[in-house]
Amino acid sequence: MAIPADKKVAVVTGASSGIGEASARALASDGWHVVVAARRMDRLEKLAEDIGGTAVQLDVTDQKSVDALAEVLPRVDLLVNNAGGAKGLEPLAETKIEDWQWMFDTNVLGTVRVTQALLSKLEAAPENSGLIINMGSVAGWNVYEGGAAYNNAKHGVRVISRALRIENHNVRVTELDPGRVATEEFSLNRFRGDAGKAAAVYDGEVNLTAEDIAEAVRWVASLPAHFNIDVMTLKPRTQS
Numbered sequence: 001m002a003i004p005a006d007k008k009v010a011v012v013t014g015a016s017s018g019i020g021e022a023s024a025r026a027l028a029s030d031g032w033h034v035v036v037a038a039r040r041m042d043r044l045e046k047l048a049e050d051i052g053g054t055a056v057q058l059d060v061t062d063q064k065s066v067d068a069l070a071e072v073l074p075r076v077d078l079l080v081n082n083a084g085g086a087k088g089l090e091p092l093a094e095t096k097i098e099d100w101q102w103m104f105d106t107n108v109l110g111t112v113r114v115t116q117a118l119l120s121k122l123e124a125a126p127e128n129s130g131l132i133i134n135m136g137s138v139a140g141w142n143v144y145e146g147g148a149a150y151n152n153a154k155h156g157v158r159v160i161s162r163a164l165r166i167e168n169h170n171v172r173v174t175e176l177d178p179g180r181v182a183t184e185e186f187s188l189n190r191f192r193g194d195a196g197k198a199a200a201v202y203d204g205e206v207n208l209t210a211e212d213i214a215e216a217v218r219w220v221a222s223l224p225a226h227f228n229i230d231v232m233t234l235k236p237r238t239q240s
């Protein structure tokens with residue numbers, strides 16, 4: 001679907017599943033025109049059809065792909081930098097450098113690339129209402145065994161949120177930091193496709209769902225332009 005110029009436009013990266021998909025659905029139900037962006041077009045097109053949004057293929061690790069996204073957007077009122085993920089859970093001594101590179105390229109540089117490309121459009125939102133929501137993690141506050149690379153990357157996302165807030169007063173910046181959210185793909189990716197290990201993380205636990213996080217996205221995005229939420233930590237009741 002074409003992107004209307006007379007409706008508030010939200011861009012959600014990593015929208016083909018999990019928190020990204022749920023956020024896109026929640027925002028659409030609140031009246032946003034949602035541009036869903038990710039690599040997997042088959043899933044995106046179905047989602048866009050469901051929510052009356054627009055699907056755009058995006059690889060946040062590829063500058064050309066990010067620039068192409070910016071080119072098709074007549075306006076942007078909200079950017080949800082959600083693309084990212086974890087790969088591996090080995091002790092630092094055994095981590096693979098290519099896993100670090102992937103985690104930095106998606107979580108950190110992906111957030112920077114998309115933010116840089118869309119910032120002027122966000123700045124042009126009416127009455128300085130432009131908003132960026134960065135998907136951080138409790139991993140950006142803590143260090144846990146096997147988390148060295150992912151912890152680093154999510155600490156990096158937090159630095160991006162803070163730097164933007166200091167440097168740019170025309171655009172609001174919120175960081176959402178989820179804890180344990182039962183999202184199959186996140187865990188499968190972390191455990192390199194081992195479905196048993198991926199599921200075991202959530203078994204017998206109280207978990208949040210992607211829809212819980214999407215509810216926070218929807219609420220933050222509904223706030224008036226004078227109101228900025230800096231950081232929200234979102235955890236299931238039993239997660240310390």
Ligand code: 8X3
Nearest residue numbers: 137138139178179180
């Ligand atoms: C994912 C949450 O606790 O696995 O960002 O690091 S955690």
